Amino acid sequence: MTDALLETLSASSAQPIEPRREVVTAIPGPKSQALHERRVKVVPPGVHSVLPVYIEAANGAVLRDVDGNQFIDLGAGIGVTTVGHTREAVVDAAKAQLDSFLHTLFTITPYESYVRVAELLAQHTPGDFEKHTVLVNSGAEAVENGVKIARKYTGRRAVAVLEHAYHGRTNLTMAMNYKAAPYATGFGPFAGDVFHAPSSYPYRDGLSGEEAAARTIAYLEKRIGASDLAALVVEPIQGEGGFQTPAEGYLPALQEWTTRNGVVLIADEIQSGMGRTGRWFASEHFGLVPDLVLSAKGIAAGLPLAGVTGRAEIMDAAQPGGLGGTFGGNPVAAAASVAVFELIERDGLLAEAARIEKTLTRGLTALQERFDIIGDIRGRGAMMAIELVQPGTAQTTKAPNQEAVNALAAHAAQNGVLVLTAGTWGNVLRFLPSLAISDELLEDALGVLADGFAAL
Structure with a gap:
């Protein structure tokens, strides 16, 4: 410098x-x-x-x-x-970690802050079942890992997303986005087996949650087939899509269908999570208990960190060495994340x-x-x-x-x-x-x- x-x-x-x-x-x-x-x-x-x-x-x-x-x-x-x-508490936590060590790679020699973030995510994501977490660098990387874990667990190929969705700028997530420009224009070819189902857009479609869910499910059954569908990825409140807030009953109806058909329901809470909506995760507003929850953005107050948290039996489907990355769960970012969780609790x-x-x-x-x-x-x-x-x-x-x-x-x-x-x-x-x-x-x-x- x-x-x-x-x-x-x-x-x-x-x-x-x-x-x-x-x-x-x-x-x-x-x-x-x-x-x-x-x-x-x-x-x-x-x-x-x-x-x-x-x-x-x-x-x-x-x-x-x-x-x-x-x-x-x-x-x-x-x-x-x-x-x-x-915020002072977050800055102090990051500074203290900087004075200790900056990097070891958790998959080589682990450290406590990664474990503590996983514990906090298990505590605060919806559902009272056993949960496991992998930490990565970014929201798009969390999406990629969520999809590959779901595919490994189910042995199925297809992934469904909703209209107006946004999930990132990597090759897979560009294919998952609804809007091509500017995120995907000229960058193809893209990953296959990604399908865009109709969503709930109350202001424009005028449908009840039950009606919108029936439309979505009809698409999933006819266009893909439940037996080939590994995961349905939803943003409980869509971000780039314009903060679409689904009609009451829409998301629970999708959850009932995915559970009945062995499809992994993934909630992309990258923008809507970590207390932003008045709940720890926006899924809670809708009575949604996802199989996997994706976190990023607010999780470390500006330091790069993201996570995939979900049912232990699904997360454990990946073989040893199948998950991770050089900087995933960086100790400085993890220390900041622990401070964020504590700050949300302490300051109400x-x-x-x-x-x-x-x-x-x-x-x-x-x-x-x-x-x-x-x-x-x-x-x-x-x-x-x-x-x-x-x-x-x-x-x-x-x-x-x-x-x-x-x-x-x-x-x-x-x-x-x-x-x-x-x-x-x-x-x-x-x-x-x-x-x-x-x-x-x-x-x-x-x-x-x-x-x-x-x-x-």
């Missing part, structure tokens, strides 16, 4: 971040623009940034860029810093998610009453979204309004609020704040959005 970079990091950590929005330059500012010029010379355009402001420090729910602008962060690194940026952060849902729902409903392009408000806890439609179509065609979403995200960024877009048609604004965000910051961010809506 260069002396200049060390000095920058030292200076940024010495300056406390006040919990407020503050815009002091154009967005992006001159220092961010200079860094961006360096970036484009060495980083390919495929690694795209939503907002090219370069961050020097963060705390709680606020980001500060190199120009001194402070942003209310409603994205949390796409659901990663769920407990807040640079599940209740904070419920508070955030209440504040966002109240504010977004008020906006919906003023602006008819807000067709739907949905989600749970600190995982909320609004779907925008063309004026006058909310009760008829529900024509997607991506232009308004892009304009609002740009307006928010120029005024110190980072908000993410999503949805199959790009017409969803999603809100993924950390559980550390205050109502004052939420109200301020909603005020910025209200101004943006008024300016459309």
Whole structure:
């Protein structure tokens, strides 16, 4: 690391971040623009940034860029810093592990923190049966391992996913995603034996949970056949798909069918897990008890860690040496993860998610009453979204309004609020704040959005 970079990091950590929005330059500012010029010379355009402001420090729910602008962060690194940026307990745990050792490889010489994370996942994932866990590096890697474990256990080939799903950027997960662009365009050929079943999308399909499940099951039985299906992978609340929240009864009906037919039900809780929705895992909202649960993102508050947790008899199907990886369950990330679990318990952060849902729902409903392009408000806890439609179509065609979403995200960024877009048609604004965000910051961010809506 260069002396200049060390000095920058030292200076940024010495300056406390006040919990407020503050815009002091154009967005992006001159220092961010200079860094961006360096970036484009060495980083390919495929690694795209939503907002090219370069961050020097963060705390709680606020980001500060190199120009001194402070942003209310409603994205949390796409659901990663769920407990807040640079929470002291998490940072201290990681620092303590750094002083001990950085790496041994758990499959060579193991260590306690990996075991402790597995114990905590067994405790907090749905179901009171015996569970085992393998730790890996990323959400996509967790998906890959979940699928291969299910195939090994069942001896079957096919994998089913739901429409509007997103599962990653590896070869298998690109095939599992519903939307090709930009994640898969031109990157084929892709893995085979992946099937996309109709999902529950209450705002657009108008189906009850029972009706939507019958449609999904009919597809699985006719298009694949239960005897060839190894796993059904579902996001209890879809992420990139626009926070689709299924109709009541939909997921339990799928679980009943998969159990009856020996199909492994995998819950991709990579974005919706770790307390974000007001429960440890979003499956709990729907009475869902998956066979396997996939964790990542918020599990280690920003350090790379992911896991596959599930029924011991399924997880144990893999032969010795069949699971693992060089960096899977890295000791520093595992130490941070233990601190995250303890922090959620100690600070009652599940209740904070419920508070955030209440504040966002109240504010977004008020906006919906003023602006008819807000067709739907949905989600749970600190995982909320609004779907925008063309004026006058909310009760008829529900024509997607991506232009308004892009304009609002740009307006928010120029005024110190980072908000993410999503949805199959790009017409969803999603809100993924950390559980550390205050109502004052939420109200301020909603005020910025209200101004943006008024300016459309």
